[in-house]
Amino acid sequence: MNVIIFGPPGAGKGTQAINIVKKFNLYQVSTGDLLRREVKDKTVIGKDIEKIISKGDFATDEIVNDLIEKIVFDTEKKNKLIFDGYPRSLSQAKNLDALLKKSNQKIDFIFFLNVKKETIINRIEKRSLLENRADDNLTTILRRYDTYMETTKPVLDFYSDNTNFYEIDGSEEIAEIFNKIEQILSV
Numbered sequence: 001m002n003v004i005i006f007g008p009p010g011a012g013k014g015t016q017a018i019n020i021v022k023k024f025n026l027y028q029v030s031t032g033d034l035l036r037r038e039v040k041d042k043t044v045i046g047k048d049i050e051k052i053i054s055k056g057d058f059a060t061d062e063i064v065n066d067l068i069e070k071i072v073f074d075t076e077k078k079n080k081l082i083f084d085g086y087p088r089s090l091s092q093a094k095n096l097d098a099l100l101k102k103s104n105q106k107i108d109f110i111f112f113l114n115v116k117k118e119t120i121i122n123r124i125e126k127r128s129l130l131e132n133r134a135d136d137n138l139t140t141i142l143r144r145y146d147t148y149m150e151t152t153k154p155v156l157d158f159y160s161d162n163t164n165f166y167e168i169d170g171s172e173e174i175a176e177i178f179n180k181i182e183q184i185l186s187v
C-alpha cells in the first residue's frame with residue numbers, strides 16, 4: 001500500500017511516518033530529509049536548497065519532483081511508499097498522480113494530522129533545542145506555518161473528498177494517534 005501523511009510543520013508527521021514504516025514495512029519518503037541530504041552532501045543543488053530551507057520557503061517543484069521520481073520508479077519500493085511532507089503544492093500533487101499512474105500504483109490512504117498553530121510552535125521550539133535544526137527558529141517556524149497554509153491547503157482540498165482521506169487530531173499523544181492510524185491501515 002502507498003500512504004500520504006499530511007500536516008503543518010510540527011504536527012508529528014515524521015514521527016508517525018516512522019511508526020508506520022516499522023509496523024507495515026513501508027519505505028518513508030520525506031522530501032525534507034531528501035533535501036537536507038543534498039545540502040549535507042554539498043551537491044550542485046545543495047547550496048540553493050540550503051538558502052531556501054533556512055528562509056522557510058519551499059524548494060522548487062522541479063527539484064522536489066526529480067528527487068521523488070527516482071523513488072517512485074524504484075521497483076523494490078513499489079507499493080510500499082509513505083510520503084511525508086510531499087505533496088506540498090497542487091502541482092506536486094498532480095505530479096505524484098502522474099508518476100503513480102505511470103508506474104501502475106495508487107495512493108491507498110491519505111492522513112491529515114490537524115493541529116493548531118500554538119501547539120506546533122511549542123513543539124518545534126522543543127525540537128529545535130533537541131536537534132538544533134537550523135531552520136527551526138521562531139520566525140522560520142511561523143513562516144513555515146504560513147507557507148504551509150497558503151500552499152498546502154489547496155492540496156488538502158484536492159484530496160479531502162476522497163473516500164480514503166482521514167483527518168486525525170494531531171494534538172493527541174503520539175501513541176494515541178498511532179493507534180488510530182494503525183486501526184485504519186489494518187482494515
Ligand code: AMP
Nearest residue numbers: 031032053056057058059064085086088
Ligand atoms: P520538513 O522536514 O518536511 O519540515 O521540510 C523542511 C523544509 O524543506 C521545508 O520547510 C521546505 O523548505 C523544504 N521542503 C520539504 N518538502 C518540500 C516539498 N515537498 N516541496 C518544497 N519544499 C519542501
